[in-house]
Amino acid sequence: MTENTRNKFFVEDFEKLFKLLNKDENKDKNIDKKNIRLKRTFEDLARLSLMDATYNSGMVFNTECCKPHPVANMAYLSFIDRNMCKEQYPSVTLMERDAINWLASLFNNKNYSSVKDPLGYISSGGTVANIVAFWAARNKERLRGGKRFKIIVPESAHYSKVKIEDLLGLKCVSIPVDEETQIVNVEDVEKAIDDETLGIYATAGTSRFGLIDPIKEFSDLAIKHNLHLHVDAAFGGYILPFMKMLDNEVPDWDFSLPGVSSITVDPHKMGLCPLGAGAIIFRDESFIKAYRYKADFPKITNNSLEGSKCGGAVAATWAMQQYWGIEGYKNNVKNILSIIDYIKNSILSLEGVSLVLNPIPTNILGFDFGSNENNRIILEKLKQLGFQISGLRNNSGVRIIIHSHVKLEHARRIINCITELHNIIVKNKEELSFSSFDSVLNELKVIQGAEPLVFEEEE
């Protein structure tokens, strides 16, 4: 194995496992063969792991997930063997109740304190939570004898919409977004509502730009037409409340609006939990009752779409709330906002560069380097340098997501690289070719340490 810290991690694990499995060596005649297989398996794991960039490399700028907090990791591992079954693992049920109440309170749902059961559950992710929201809406409609089946969905919504349509037999009516603002027109949404409309799918923190739909206006429509208004805050749910606490202007989007029926949020995105932790929260119990299932064996009341579910996700979500709490998440967002300001101001000081959307709604920046061709070149070259980064549709911009794993030195590195690339574009306006970048790319690789994969020790 080559000498890098990621591999060391595997070597150490291998050695620990080796000792553990060899404790009873005299009893096992096949121990030598097993040891060879163990070694080979771990060598393969180490090799496979080398394919992925680590968050610590500071090169990852395109994911909505982020490096889990060590407290969340530890909590996850401690409960990794527990299922969501009240009789067998009451601890997980207790933590889930607390975790959902914490989120309900964060999203201004006062009902949680007066009900026996939690107003939602920790799902395996945001897609599942979105499906469950409309599962409840559809079943509520059936229970009241109604036949409404259409959902109004802004074009910018996450592709959960496709699965909702397919699995629940609902029809999504797509509303195009305004080219300039990337947000739907409320009048277009209202025009699309008819007698068959069951709900609206809103987003607080879109995947592409982190935008917030006009949820206050949607809420008014939901009240007026008796619709289920679901807010997908998978990405924005752990940012927007804290941005507001930090005196940033954030429009109302949560249960403080009377028309909001349900909210999705992902602890495994900005909640800094390991993957496998999403959440759905309803306004009141009637939604859960519409799909809840009483099983005979084991004798449980199941309020989730999943069957077996890892207790680790619940423990991680709960532990972060207890350990970090509101203050911790607020400080996290504060740090992210200061890095955003630094990157934004540095890149905007370059000639001819502008923001694709201004003001920036959350923690996604889109830069336009003057033309689609410039954007394409900068994006491609950044990728060649090893950055994980994505572009906007038709090369209309370069998109950078700032998370807590992006430290000041990482911000400096990407700013330096972008500045160098931009300088070449400006200098060679007339005769720009990809080879114009060759020498600077090589230099940047050495100076910035920006090899395609940079492996640093995980904390």
Ligand SMILES: Cc1ncc(COP(=O)(O)O)c(C=O)c1O
């Ligand atoms: C707005 C939004 N909703 C839903 C999802 C889906 O979440 P998950 O990947 O946890 O299923 C995402 C993730 O990309 C998202 O950005």
